[in-house]
Amino acid sequence: MAIALTPLANSPLAAPATWLSGAPPDISPYAHAFRATPRERIDMIRQGIPAQALLDLGKAMGVSKENIMLRLHLPRATINRRISKREALPVECSERVLGMQKIIGQVEVMLAESGAEADFNAARWVGEWIEQPSPALGGARPADYLDTIEGQEMVAGLLGQMQSGAYA
DSSP: OOOOOOOOTTOOOOOOOTTOTTOOTTSOHHHHHHHSOHHHHHHHHHHOOBTHHHHHHHHHHTOOHHHHHHHHTOOHHHHHHHHHTTOBOOHHHHHHHHHHHHHHHHHHHHHHHHTOOTTOOHHHHHHHHTTSOOGGGTTOOGGGGTTSHHHHHHHHHHHHHHHHTOOO
């Protein structure tokens, strides 16, 4: 049984992720993160994602900074210091933040390919969806797996199954 990706009531459009420079004007920064080549994503990670991107991510998803730090297992003191100094995140934190952006981009691309509404807020939908228990994960929530790259890939695979109708 496929799960419908329907717009959330009263959800504003996702805030742009300004840290993804080089995104073509006709594609969202999240979709750009998803469609980027592995080498491009590696370069972004090594350069460090600006700490402000974490705040933008939380706002777009409709979750607090504390919640997103908890889900991605990011060190609070490091994040707060980097935000206050307007610095980039360390590599391991950048990798997790970019991975979350990539998941949102995957949903945006899935919707675009299916001809869904242009005003659908994929970031907000992902923010709510990851908190729901999933039978495909043995009752665990997708949010429980976002702290590792393998876990993020598993969540992305689950989204792919939903798109293909293989999710039960």
